[in-house]
Structure formats: C-alpha cells, structure tokens
Amino acid sequence: MYWANFLHFYQPPTQKEEWVERITKEAYRPILLGLKENPKAQITFNINGVLFDLWREFGQSDVIEMVGELVSRGQIELTGSAKFHPLLPKLPEDEIRRQIELNAKTLREYIGRGYQPKGFFPPEMAYDTNVARVAREMGFSWIIADELSFPDLPRAESRGDRIYQEKESGITIFFREREFSYRILSGQLGTGNLFLEALGDRVGKNEYLLTAMDGETFGHHRPGMDRALMELLKLDEVQTILLSDLPEHFPQVETVETRPSTWALMEKDLEKKVPFARWDDPDNEIHKLQWELTDLAIKTVRHSSKPGKARETLDRALHSDQYWWASARPWWSLEMVERGAYELRETILAVEDAGDEIKQRAKELYFAIVTLGFDWQRVGKVEQLAKQEDEEIRMRTDAAFPKLPKAELEKMIAHIKDEMEEVAKHQEYERAAILRNRMKELEAYHAEAAE
Incomplete structure (x- = not known):
C-alpha cells in the first residue's frame, strides 16, 4: 500500500509580515522539520514562487534552506505552478504561460538545479482541459486535479491500481481522493490507528492512496495536526511515495475524459455547472465587477506599447485570493477584496498610453467593488451567505x-x-x-x- 500525499504552501503577495511569520512558525517549519527527522517519509509539494520571495523578504531563509535540503535528499519533490496563484482557467493562454515561467524562474533561483519539476499544480486545483494542454506543452508529464474532474470515477477503493491519462492532451492526471483528504484535514483521522482503520483492507493491496491538502491545515488552521501528520508518515503499514514515482509501480493506464473542477468544488455547484463558484459565481455581483476589472487590466497591459511597471504589477494583481474572499462562502474579507481591486486599478493607471476612458472605468469599478462590499456588510448579506455555507461545512466536519x-x-x-x-x-x-x-x-x- 502506497500513500502519495501532496501539500500546497502559499501566501498571497499582499500578505503581511506577521502572518507569513506566524503561519511559517505554526505549519510550514514544523512540517519540514518533521520530514528531516523522518528520512523515510516522502511528500510531493507545491510551493508557489511568491512564498519563496516572502520568506526571503521577511527573514525566513532557514525554511528555504530546509526545502532545498529535502529536495536534494529525495524526500520531497516540487511541482510547477503559477507564481502569483491566479485562477488559470480564467486567464488568456499567454498569461497562463507567463505565470508558469515566472514560477519556474523563481524556484530555480532559490533551489537551483534541484528544481526539476515533472508535475503541475494549478492554483486552487482549478482545472480544465485547456490548462492540462498548456501544462503538457510546457513539458510537464502530469497534472493533479480533484476527483470530481472525472465524471465516471469509480469508488476510491477500486481505482488505486492504475494511472489515468487525460484524453485530449495525453498528460497523466492524478485524481485527489476528496473524501479521504477531507477526513485528514478536518482532523477526523488524527491518529495512526484511525488512519489505518479508514483504509481498511486497502492496506494489504497493491494500490495507492492519493491525498492533497493545504499545508496551512497542519498546525495553523488545525492546531496539533502537524504532529498528527508526522505520526501518519511513520506508519510501517503504509509506504509514502512521490507522485512522480507512481507510474513505475502502476503500469496500467486508462484514458479518461475530464471536466472543470477545483478542490473546493461542492456538489451543488457541480449540479449548477458552476465549477469555479467560489471565485466566479454568476450570482455574485462583486465577482462580476472584479472580473470586469481584471479583464480590463489584462487587456490594457497586453495592448500597450509601453506598459512600464504595469506589466509586473499585473502579474502580482492576478492572485486568486481577492475573489475567494468576496464569495462569503463562508470566507469574507473586505480588506482583501479592496486590496485586490486597488492593485488592478493601479495597474491600469500605470499604463502610460491607456486612454482616459479606460482609466476612468478602472476607477469606477474599484469604487463599485468597495462600496458594494460595504453594502453587503451593512445589510447583513455577508452573514446570510456565510452562515448557510458554514453550517454545511460544520455539519460535515463535526458529524x-x-x-x-x-x-x-x-x-x-x-x-x-x-x-x-x-x-x-x-x-x-x-x-x-x-x-x-x-x-x-x-x-x-x-x-x-x-x-
């Protein structure tokens, strides 16, 4: 029995120093130290380039060194991704490629020759066939997606004996086992015995379990779970393995057709055919304004003959957090929403040859986003949306x-x-x-x- 575990480390470019330090102290550093103390354990990581920059800026160089050491020891592998964590299915192809290239350049700067990614992680696990195709064309051999990407996916217990290949692009696609991942990150499998009990008779079979979770879960969002993770990684009954090594052990390949998804996708959104609802909900007026401003910023920079510093500010401004925090499902932060809109507005205003009408529209959209956010708070809409979503999540977690x-x-x-x-x-x-x-x-x- 193999366990292919994937962890995602990321903080937005707008994150404050105190939060980078705190999350690093509570989650990132303990996980990496735990791996150093357990040389048999292996995990596949995505660490977005922007987090390496933040670590360096805020004096967390020891964490960068640990990542490099664990890569050189073969305990961890790093995937490719998009540097500033944008929602890739919503971007033009040239912006997708640029973000991936920026990420690769940044990780080579910090990790050196040890950074040789085979796999690709789309931020938010926001997947569609276009992203898969671009990843394949840029040299990645595999991509990770949520199991809801595969409409006819069999029960988890019967699928861990083969590797899947996406039909259109030919790229290998690994499907995250949603329920098992959730049971770990929610704390329901917080001991080795509970973990093995949940696996049941899978433990004695030649198959693999594939989980994928945010690294912040272990110690920051869920206090104590960093220690629980280390206990799970030491189990003799389950051998940990890097995702890139799975094809060596499981030669059977099955071709599949896929559909768009994210790792936050809920069944009700799937039924409504809104796979990216937490970032782009057609019923969310703030999302509509945010994406109009985003599209305006992209077009303004791309069509400019002298974008100047706006090119780099656009790269940073595309991070997915601003849309997530505008969803109120159940997460809400007007500060994050305002900051994202501000960066997009400032990007447009920095383009020298942008017309006055474009710049005026950018100002109007920024104002509309912020004032609508205040309106939502004033009339209780945020609480209404958040309560409904939070109750569903809490019921599932606590049950x-x-x-x-x-x-x-x-x-x-x-x-x-x-x-x-x-x-x-x-x-x-x-x-x-x-x-x-x-x-x-x-x-x-x-x-x-x-x-």
Missing part, C-alpha cells in the same frame, strides 16, 4: 467526531496538550489559547462519545 473511539480522541487531545504546554513555556500565550480552545472542542466530542 464524525462523536463516532470516533474514545481512545483515539484522547490521543488527539494529548497531541494538542503537549504542544500547548510547550508554547506556554515560551510565553506564546495567544497560541496556547488557540490550542486550548481546540482541545476543549475535542473534549466535548469525547464527552459525547462517552454517553
């Missing part, structure tokens, strides 16, 4: 916890308690409080399980 064995819940609580005591010794009281709250949640589940 399984009271059903877990008491002994395993106790082990998960112990992981968090150890970390809480450790950070308290270093007077990191805010972090200790977060860990305490998470421990109380698990203790409540433990009490339910005892009834």
